[in-house]
Structure formats: C-alpha cells, structure tokens
Amino acid sequence: MWMLVLVAGALLDRGRPALDAVRPESISATVRFLSDDLLEGRGTGTRAHAIAEKYVATRMQALGLRPAGEAGYLQQVKLCETRAQGQLIVDGAEVKDVLVAGDCGTPDRTVEGELAFAGYGQAGELPGLRGKIAMVLAGAPASLPSTQRALASSNEDKLKRLRAAGAVAEVVLTTPELEARRPWALLQRNFVNGQAYDADDLPPLPVVYLDLGESDRLRQRPGSRARLHLTQTSRSFESGNVIGLLPGDSQETIVYSAHLDHLGICAPGARDPICNGAIDNAxxxxxxxxxxxxxxxxxxxxxxxxxxxxxxxxxxLLGSAWFVRHPTVPRERMIANLNLDQLLPAYPVGELVLRGAELSTLEDHVRAAAAELELLIVPDPVPEQNFFARSDQLNFARIGVPSACLWQGFSGPRGEAAFKDFRSNRYHQPGDEWLPAYDWEAAAQMARAELLVGISLLSGPRPRWKPKSPFR
Ligand SMILES: [Zn+2]
Structure with a gap:
C-alpha cells in the first residue's frame, strides 16, 4: 500500500482514496497480458486486437464503468488498407527511388501533369497548381514555434489544400533535416504494410515520396512533364475503440485515452516476429x-x-480521429483530454513534462497535482521529437478540447540513459516486451499523477486555451 508521507494539501486529501486504490502489481499484470506473444502485437483490425478489446471491455465492466460505445463498450471504426506500387516518369525517364502511398481509390490509374513547386504546401504557396503535380517539401518552416510547426507539417492538411487548389497528385520532397529525423530506410519500413485510413476520410490525392537525392534533383526541375502510374490493392476492415464512463453529478466530462493497438507481426520470418508493444502502449x-x-x-x-x-x-491516429468525428459524448461536454502514451517504468519518477498542457489552463491543474506529489515540472528534454503532434491528444485538440500527454521526463541521468536505450533498441521493435526489471511502482507514480490532475479537474472552471495556443 502506498504510504502518504507529505503534509497533505486539500487536493491530496480529496484524492487520497483514489490514489490509494492504484496498484502497481495490477499495472504490471495488465502490461504482461497485453504484450504476451499470444496477443500478437495487437495489430489494428486483427483478431488479436479484437481479443484485446474484449479484455479491456471486461476490465471496464469489472471496475463498474458504464458502456459508452455504440454497441456496449465498443465503437467500430471503419477502415481501409491499401498497398500500392507506382512509377514516376519525369521527362520520359523513370525516377528510381520512390514510395507511393495508395488512396483506396481505383486499383489502376495514371495521372499526368506539369511539376510545380509549392513550398511547404501552406496557404499562400499554392497559386497556379490547377492540373499540376505539386512538389511539396515535407515538414514546415523552421521559423514557426514548435507546436505550430508540427501542425503545419500535417500532410493530410496539405493534401486537402492541394486538392482545393486543383493539383492532381503530390510529390513529397525530403530535406536533410527531415532525413536525419526520419531516414529513408525507416520510411520504407513504414510502407511494408501499406497505408490505412478511416473509411470516411480517405486522402484526396495520390502521394509519392522521394529520397533525398531525387528530392534535390526534381526540385530543380519545375515545369517538367510528369506521369504517375499507380496500382493498388485495397481492403475494407473494422477495428474497435473501447469506451467506458464513470458518471458524475454533471455531464461535463474529463476524457482519458490511450491507444490499445501496436504494430502486430512486424518482422515476418524473424526468430521473434512480434512487436509486442509492452511500453508502446500496453x-x-x-x-x-x-x-x-x-x-x-x-x-x-x-x-x-x-x-x-x-x-x-x-x-x-485513426481510432481517435474516428472518435472525434463520431463522438459518443457530445464534444461540448468534453472539458479536457489526458492521453497516455508510452510510460517507461525504468526509473523513479521525479519530473513531469507538460507536453500540451502549457497551451491551456490545464497547466494549472498539472502544476497543482505535481506540487502535491513533489514532482518537478520541467521543459521537454526532446522538443525536436514533437511528441504533442504525434499521438491521439492531437485529435482532441483539433476539435477544441484542451489536451495533454504528460510525460515522466528523464528525472536524471539514469532516466536519460533508459530512454535512449529504449528508443534505439526496443521502440517499435520485437524487443518492446514486459521485462522483470521494470519498476512498477514508478508506473504507479505516473498513474497517481495523472489521476490527481483529473481529480483537480472535477470542479472549478473548465480549462480554456491560452492566447498562444494554435487551437483557439
Ligand atoms: Zn508507437
């Protein structure tokens, strides 16, 4: 049992029955089950993921949560997956290294047009694209503040703008900076299983990715004739969000979220072919x-x-995108979202990184909880990763719900070493497994911090965006 050693403040007093209910051994057991090889890495739409959905629904029922999906606890998300191949011909010569993203449209087609350079694909960079193939730099200008930059980097948003401007296809040019962060080899791996989309939000244009050499070469050749031939095989499938509610006096609702899916069988033929996703995100x-x-x-x-x-x-981010377009609780009732993605229980937690909370008055609640639990609020030690724009909290922010994905920070050199070891040796690899060496009391510390933030949100004014937030 967790022992209270601090002089209790009002928030801590009020939260004590909740904090005392958190059990480290339960966190360990849940992670161990969900990351077992039998769960096959919980790939989206697989039978293994459906079993994981049932498991979470069962746990929710046992905890006394009310079903809040569309069929009991479940909300089926309609998806399309497509595997594409393509050829890009520029002035009669085939471009060598290309990756083509399918769009779940017609299985075989050709688009033609003149190549036109459209900067980062932002508003104002798009005149004269009608009937053309737009060459767009990946990412967004470095002059933007980090959250704005991450938002402006969204290729889904760029595609909608390009489509509105009349372009017929997009060619994504990489840059040395992006190549350093997302090497071509990693992008190639991401294409192995094709692309998946929400069935009600398919990309409006075909997309071609080029490696750094071809990006530099083609960027110098606007006005060239280009032809893209695309073939693809698509399939429709479904996968479930699992949703439970604890009703309160008011219908205003605090939303906790975490992704259940992971990469599934990610290394077919290897000795260990399963990406178990223990840390990410059991x-x-x-x-x-x-x-x-x-x-x-x-x-x-x-x-x-x-x-x-x-x-x-x-x-x-397909399940959360579906949920915010098809919310089972009216969006105006959702007052805040706390998303949990990748806790690393490898070292005691002494710090918290706001990761999104600083954009709204949610920050006050995080600071209040952190003070009570003697956790230091620290700046993000890896801001270049843009984690805020890379998980499900982004979709809540996009519909106006103040959100955050609190993170445990490094809490010292031991944590920094553990984080770096995880990122290079286990992240998105078969080695992300339940390990006996993990410190489940550290996991419980994070759960208590997230819990106390939510308890602080139970009363008082709703969080609101700060003037600097791009989501206002
Ligand atoms: Zn992941």
Whole structure:
C-alpha cells in the first residue's frame, strides 16, 4: 500500500482514496497480458486486437464503468488498407527511388501533369497548381514555434489544400533535416504494410515520396512533364475503440485515452516476429484502467469521467480521429483530454513534462497535482521529437478540447540513459516486451499523477486555451 508521507494539501486529501486504490502489481499484470506473444502485437483490425478489446471491455465492466460505445463498450471504426506500387516518369525517364502511398481509390490509374513547386504546401504557396503535380517539401518552416510547426507539417492538411487548389497528385520532397529525423530506410519500413485510413476520410490525392537525392534533383526541375502510374490493392476492415464512463453529478466530462493497438507481426520470418508493444502502449492502457479504479473509489464526482482505448494509433491516429468525428459524448461536454502514451517504468519518477498542457489552463491543474506529489515540472528534454503532434491528444485538440500527454521526463541521468536505450533498441521493435526489471511502482507514480490532475479537474472552471495556443 502506498504510504502518504507529505503534509497533505486539500487536493491530496480529496484524492487520497483514489490514489490509494492504484496498484502497481495490477499495472504490471495488465502490461504482461497485453504484450504476451499470444496477443500478437495487437495489430489494428486483427483478431488479436479484437481479443484485446474484449479484455479491456471486461476490465471496464469489472471496475463498474458504464458502456459508452455504440454497441456496449465498443465503437467500430471503419477502415481501409491499401498497398500500392507506382512509377514516376519525369521527362520520359523513370525516377528510381520512390514510395507511393495508395488512396483506396481505383486499383489502376495514371495521372499526368506539369511539376510545380509549392513550398511547404501552406496557404499562400499554392497559386497556379490547377492540373499540376505539386512538389511539396515535407515538414514546415523552421521559423514557426514548435507546436505550430508540427501542425503545419500535417500532410493530410496539405493534401486537402492541394486538392482545393486543383493539383492532381503530390510529390513529397525530403530535406536533410527531415532525413536525419526520419531516414529513408525507416520510411520504407513504414510502407511494408501499406497505408490505412478511416473509411470516411480517405486522402484526396495520390502521394509519392522521394529520397533525398531525387528530392534535390526534381526540385530543380519545375515545369517538367510528369506521369504517375499507380496500382493498388485495397481492403475494407473494422477495428474497435473501447469506451467506458464513470458518471458524475454533471455531464461535463474529463476524457482519458490511450491507444490499445501496436504494430502486430512486424518482422515476418524473424526468430521473434512480434512487436509486442509492452511500453508502446500496453502501459498507457494499464494506467488508464488504474486511473478508472481510482476515480471509482472516490465518494463524490462533480463531473463525469470517460475512458477510451483507441485503435489505429500506429496507422496514423485513426481510432481517435474516428472518435472525434463520431463522438459518443457530445464534444461540448468534453472539458479536457489526458492521453497516455508510452510510460517507461525504468526509473523513479521525479519530473513531469507538460507536453500540451502549457497551451491551456490545464497547466494549472498539472502544476497543482505535481506540487502535491513533489514532482518537478520541467521543459521537454526532446522538443525536436514533437511528441504533442504525434499521438491521439492531437485529435482532441483539433476539435477544441484542451489536451495533454504528460510525460515522466528523464528525472536524471539514469532516466536519460533508459530512454535512449529504449528508443534505439526496443521502440517499435520485437524487443518492446514486459521485462522483470521494470519498476512498477514508478508506473504507479505516473498513474497517481495523472489521476490527481483529473481529480483537480472535477470542479472549478473548465480549462480554456491560452492566447498562444494554435487551437483557439
Ligand atoms: Zn508507437
């Protein structure tokens, strides 16, 4: 049992029954089950993912959560997956290294047009694109503040603008900076299983990616004639979000989320072919379930609390995108989103990184909880990773719900070493497994911090965006 050693403040006093309910051994057990080889890495739309959905729904029921999906706890997300191949011919010669993203459209077609350079594909860079193939730099100008830059980098948004400007296809040019962060070999790996999309939000144009050499070469050749031949095989499928509610006095709702899916069988033919996704993101699901246990233990809740395990995160934040377009709780009732993605229980937690909370008055609640738990708020030690724009909290922010994906930071050199070791040796690899060396009390510390932030949100004014937020 967790022992209270601080002089308790009001928030801590009020939260004590909830914090005491969090059990490290339960987090460990949940992670261990979800990352077992039998769960086959919980690939979106697989039978293994469906089993994981049932498991989470069962746990929600056992915790006393009310079903809040469309069929019980489940909300089926309609998806399309496509594997494409393509040829890009410029002035009669085939461009060598290309990756072509399918769009779930017609299986075989050719588009032709003149190549036109359209900068970063932002508004104002798009005149004269009608009937042309737009060459667009990946990413966004370095002059933008980091969150704005991450938002402006969204290729889905660029495609909508290009389509509106009349372009017939997009050619994405990489840059030395992006190549350093997302090497061509990594992009190639991402294409192995094709692309997946929400069936109600298919990309409006075919997309071609070039390596650095071809990017530099073609950028010098606007006005050239280009022809893209695309063939693709597509399939429709479904995968579930799992949603449970703890009602409160008011219908205003705090939303906790975590992605349940991972990469599935990611290395076919290898000795260990399964990307188990223990850290990414069985830990997030395990924490959300403990947080639910904590809220259920409170004698009074002024507001309601919603818990969502989303599918399709690894395929492009698809389950959360579906949820915000088809919310099972009206969007105006959702007052805040706390998303949990990749807790690394390898070292004691002494710090918290706001990761999105600084954009709204959610920050005050995080600071209040951190102070009570004696955690230091620190700046993001890896801001270049742009983590805020890379997980499901982004989709909540896009519909106006203040959101954050709190992170444990490095909390010292030991944590920094553990983080770097994880990122290079286990992240998105078969080695991301439940390890006996993990420190589940550290995991419980993070769950208590997230829980206390939510308890702080039960009363008082709703969080609102700060003037600097791009989501206002
Ligand atoms: Zn991941």
């Amino acid at each position: 830990t997030g699901i395990a924490e959300v379930l403990e947080i639910a246990r904590g809220f259920a233990a409170l004698p009074k809740r002024e507001r309601s609390v919603l818990f969502i395990a989303v599918t399709g995160e690894e395929r492009g």
